[in-house]
Amino acid sequence: MSKNLIEVTNLEKYFEISSGMFGRNKATVKAVDGISFSIPFGESLGLVGQSGCGKTTTARALSLLDPKTGGDVNFYNQETESMQSIDELDDVELKKFRRNIQMIFQDPYESLNPRWTIKDIILEPLNIHNIGELKDREEAVVEILKTVGLTPPENYLPRYPHELSGGQRQRVSIARTLIMKPKFVICDEPTSMLDVSIRISIMDLMLNLAKDLEVSYLYITHDLAVARYMCNRIAVMFNGKIVEIAETEELLKNPIHPYTKRLISSIPVPDPTYDRVVYDLDYDELDSIIAKDTENIGMIDIGNEHFVATHDVKGLL
Amino acid sequence: MSQIVLKVDNLNMHYETSEGNVTAVKDVSFSINKGESFGLVGESGCGKTSVAMSLLQLQADNAKISSGSIVLDGQDLVGLSENELRKVRWDGISIVFQGAMNAWNPVVKVGEQIREAIREHYPNNSKLENTDKIASLFEMVGLEKSTMDRFPHELSGGMKQRAVIALALSCDPKVVIADEPTTALDVVIQDQILKEIKKVQELLGLSLIYISHDIAVIAEMTDNMAVMYAGRIVEKGPTNKIFSSPKHAYTRLLLESTPSVVGEKKKLRSLDGEPPSLIDYVEGCTFSPRCPDPTEECKNSSIPMGLIEVEPGHFADQCCVNCK
Numbered sequence: 001m002s003k004n005l006i007e008v009t010n011l012e013k014y015f016e017i018s019s020g021m022f023g024r025n026k027a028t029v030k031a032v033d034g035i036s037f038s039i040p041f042g043e044s045l046g047l048v049g050q051s052g053c054g055k056t057t058t059a060r061a062l063s064l065l066d067p068k069t070g071g072d073v074n075f076y077n078q079e080t081e082s083m084q085s086i087d088e089l090d091d092v093e094l095k096k097f098r099r100n101i102q103m104i105f106q107d108p109y110e111s112l113n114p115r116w117t118i119k120d121i122i123l124e125p126l127n128i129h130n131i132g133e134l135k136d137r138e139e140a141v142v143e144i145l146k147t148v149g150l151t152p153p154e155n156y157l158p159r160y161p162h163e164l165s166g167g168q169r170q171r172v173s174i175a176r177t178l179i180m181k182p183k184f185v186i187c188d189e190p191t192s193m194l195d196v197s198i199r200i201s202i203m204d205l206m207l208n209l210a211k212d213l214e215v216s217y218l219y220i221t222h223d224l225a226v227a228r229y230m231c232n233r234i235a236v237m238f239n240g241k242i243v244e245i246a247e248t249e250e251l252l253k254n255p256i257h258p259y260t261k262r263l264i265s266s267i268p269v270p271d272p273t274y275d276r277v278v279y280d281l282d283y284d285e286l287d288s289i290i291a292k293d294t295e296n297i298g299m300i301d302i303g304n305e306h307f308v309a310t311h312d313v314k315g316l317l
Numbered sequence: 318m319s320q321i322v323l324k325v326d327n328l329n330m331h332y333e334t335s336e337g338n339v340t341a342v343k344d345v346s347f348s349i350n351k352g353e354s355f356g357l358v359g360e361s362g363c364g365k366t367s368v369a370m371s372l373l374q375l376q377a378d379n380a381k382i383s384s385g386s387i388v389l390d391g392q393d394l395v396g397l398s399e400n401e402l403r404k405v406r407w408d409g410i411s412i413v414f415q416g417a418m419n420a421w422n423p424v425v426k427v428g429e430q431i432r433e434a435i436r437e438h439y440p441n442n443s444k445l446e447n448t449d450k451i452a453s454l455f456e457m458v459g460l461e462k463s464t465m466d467r468f469p470h471e472l473s474g475g476m477k478q479r480a481v482i483a484l485a486l487s488c489d490p491k492v493v494i495a496d497e498p499t500t501a502l503d504v505v506i507q508d509q510i511l512k513e514i515k516k517v518q519e520l521l522g523l524s525l526i527y528i529s530h531d532i533a534v535i536a537e538m539t540d541n542m543a544v545m546y547a548g549r550i551v552e553k554g555p556t557n558k559i560f561s562s563p564k565h566a567y568t569r570l571l572l573e574s575t576p577s578v579v580g581e582k583k584k585l586r587s588l589d590g591e592p593p594s595l596i597d598y599v600e601g602c603t604f605s606p607r608c609p610d611p612t613e614e615c616k617n618s619s620i621p622m623g624l625i626e627v628e629p630g631h632f633a634d635q636c637c638v639n640c641k
Contacts, residue, residue, distance in 0.1 A: 050503045050505050195360045196530050196531070196575065197360045200574045201589060203585075222504050225533075228582060229576045252578055263504070263505065268507075268508075268537050269536065269578070270572065278512075
């Protein structure tokens with residue numbers, strides 16, 4: 001097996017909420033509750049689940065936008081050629097680390113500054129990290145625009161985001177992300193706002209760039225059909241926990257966890273003759289099984305690197 | 318032969334803008350039988366929603382219907398006065414809007430907003446009758462009766478969407494238009510809403526027009542469908558036929574660009590380029606610039622366009638049919 005780029009162990013992100021007079025009633029929301037996974041170099045992992053299951057919170061914790069509240073995140077350090085915990089980084093190292101980890105957001109209409117030109121937008125990360133001379137930076141911008149298929153670059157440099165279509169804007173987001181030559185890119189539903197016709201070309205672009213630039217993705221989506229196209233492995237998330245994780249085709253052909261079955265059977269199939277039967281599942285029941293089983297929180301390997309949460313695997317296998 | 322509820326004939330609609338006329342709907346014809354569900358599919362800006370708005374006569378002020386007719390139950394809706402239209406809207410034809418999350422007035426209880434619509438169309442009903450009606454509508458779409466006393470912000474996205482469906486059904490319409498009713502929802506909720514729409518449609522024998530860009534949803538929801546491109550219908554017919562033997566190059570590309578979780582993993586094809594600008598309508602095949610293998614003939618702007626019947630009930634644009 002190839003080397004891991006990132007290893008996440010028991011990642012936790014809890015939010016304190018308070019209600020009542022003067023906020024006297026305190027409660028904790030366990031948005032991400034002890035999830036573990038690893039991503040080898042050049043591979044991509046899909047994180048799928050319904051709205052509110054903690055996918056985006058995981059992304060924000062990994063990209064250090066929101067500090068995690070527990071668990072370990074280890075990242076491969078190219079200088080020392082070993083895994084390094086992100087907690088041990090000092091300020092200088094942290095800035096370097098941030099270069100290697102980038103994020104593409106869901107909404108190409110709101111993630112680009114409307115008052116900046118495309119050139120300014122893509123140049124900004126280079127300026128922040130003080131990379132190269134101004135001339136080199138401008139050349140890099142032209143180069144990256146070609147890479148993401150916005151040609152000829154001269155036509156795009158002086159334009160503003162509102163002059164571009166949704167697909168072109170998302171290409172600009174990808175260009176801004178890749179100009180730092182990151183090793184790890186977190187994609188939060190990058191194609192869900194796009195039209196069917198451009199969706200595939202953006203996904204193909206990302207797949208090709210992953211191959212050429214050796215980038216690993218954490219690809220967040222609620223659509224398993226999209227995840228199947230993009231990812232080597234898929235992790236299924238339910239209420240802040242990963243319930244099943246396996247190689248993509250293995251997961252789709254041989255789902256074990258009832259929630260995975262439910263999710264797969266909910267996807268419409270583009271074939272009118274196909275008779276889709278939805279796997280029936282009572283969420284409250286599943287919720288209470290998970291809540292009761294506080295001891296049994298691990299995952300077991302059922303073969304082929306296919307891991308299933310242990311809480312109610314009994315009786316289902 | 319079953320009964321035709323809605324018949325749209327050679328509908329042409331354009332928007333008058335400062336840059337010229339935008340032909341949003343060009344020579345669109347289709348008809349819908351009682352109890353049938355009809356799908357309208359295409360990418361953004363192809364004219365799907367413009368068709369829906371024309372059916373309700375709710376188009377924007379700068380939109381002009383230059384020719385064509387929309388006949389609902391023997392009555393032509395084009396050219397009716399605002400007062401006559403009020404009777405038809407909701408009563409004859411109603412719509413589940415795209416942004417249903419924002420379709421509610423935030424300061425009025427959900428039930429009251431539905432009551433308002435019923436009162437307008439059935440002024441003689443007593444208050445109790447209306448309450449019973451709303452309760453039974455909510456039950457039909459899988460909501461609890463007590464939901465009618467709640468404010469929109471107290472409901473989740475899926476619940477709001479269910480309530481919008483109840484609202485669309487409130488005046489016993491003959492035709493319901495569903496304009497991308499599940500786009501903002503995640504897959505599991507989408508699946509529940511689709512089931513609900515299907516159930517209600519079968520129960521009430523409604524005619525449904527389902528508008529979506531997602532061809533997988535169209536496959537599951539509709540009996541017949543039409544594919545729109547740049548304001549025209551380029552292919553229409555029974556959904557099964559179109560999926561098994563698509564005749565238009567655009568339909569084929571749409572089908573090949575949709576990922577699925579079932580079956581072998583296949584390489585998807587991307588649809589490069591963008592739809593043409595509809596300002597000052599161009600003659601000839603509008604799809605030829607994006608067509609994967611256009612002939613010299615296709616690029617010629619004098620090529621005749623228009624649907625021809627390729628097999629019983631299945632129509633496709635003659636340009637693409639003759640291409641092969």
